[in-house]
Amino acid sequence: MTTDRPEIREIITKAVCGQGTYKYQRSIDLEIPSDHKSIQVLGNFISSAALDDAAVISKPPVSGKVVQVKGHYNVHVWYAYDQETCAAKTTVNFIEHIPVKTLGKESAANMQAVAKILEKPKCRKAYVKNKGDTAVIRVEIEQLLAAEVIGTTKVKVGVMQPVSASVATVKGRELLPPPKPVPGSLSPVQGNYFDLKCEEDLPDDDEDFDDYLDDYSF
Template sequence: MKSSQHLSQRWQWRFWRFLYSFLRRVQKVSETTSLERNFSVLSKGGYREIITKAVCGTAKKFFRYSQQFPTVEDGNPTQILGTSITQMRLKEPQIDAEGDKIGVRVSGIFEAHVWYAYNGGKSTDLIRQAIHFEEIIPVNEYDGQILSITDAKAAVIKPPLAQDTVITKDGSIKIDFELGVYVEVVGETKVLVKVVSPEDV
């Protein structure tokens, strides 16, 4: 009796094992057929959706700064002989988001050199001063359908340039500088790509 029960259990185990193996094969065939069907559709002039990084917003802005330069004591300037800008550097831009508004925070530094005459033009001196700046450039042309923002890029499109130079009443020199910066916002977005088969080429 025990031998008969043991034999029955063995056959049941073999049956379930066979059934499981059969169902797995059917599932694999079904998945393969589905993949082949999808590939066939895509290969015949279809489109495939991919996720990629792209520029989703751009902006540019021109800034104007006023900077005062102290001169030597007991040497009131009488004439500004020249100005020059060196060592222009931009720091890594940062995304500035508030609600639906997107902006890029840009900052940097440049060095201004001012050559001037004093004591009735009998003496000259050179002032060298580092000027720091920081601004937020709003990005109005922005694609709100992107999945996420990854980073921002910035570039100087107009180097700092002295626009107006004035000798003030207190004997210092005031100079207005102007510079322009272009920014890009980069994010992940979905793109439809047309699939072309070798037969269509």
């Protein structure tokens, strides 16, 4: 029996080294012309959400890796004033930091970040707020982001030497194929006696069944 062990080799490959998600909330103010009075918010909508860049950075005091995500979206608000209606729009450029949980040992190199939007930004609340002598429409927004860190790392694998078709080696043990059966050596009725009876031949009561067993006992 052979005791050969598989040869261990290291493969350099790209793998996901860390993952993380982050839900952020922010408030933005849309300026309103000073001559618009008696303002009432009628509706709101957020469009064109997209991510522009993602990078792995170190951000004290957060331990471990952090992915910095840059992106933008447009905020639309429809409001009424003095028996009129108007639509306001602004573009929000944001920078968020997503803490990443490292998978396994931190031994990767040439790390790159990939980010995506899990939940598109949505408006939680929109209302009129006075700021000194002017009024603004404040919109509270939340969004869910996700990030992955991909790096070059090493993976150890076992390499088995080629073997013949008749013998295989697994964990140092030889596995032989089962012997082929000799024709005629296997028979489903060899050394057995079968008496096949139809259902209508079976007795109906217990007394007749005892007589039936006496007739067919060996």
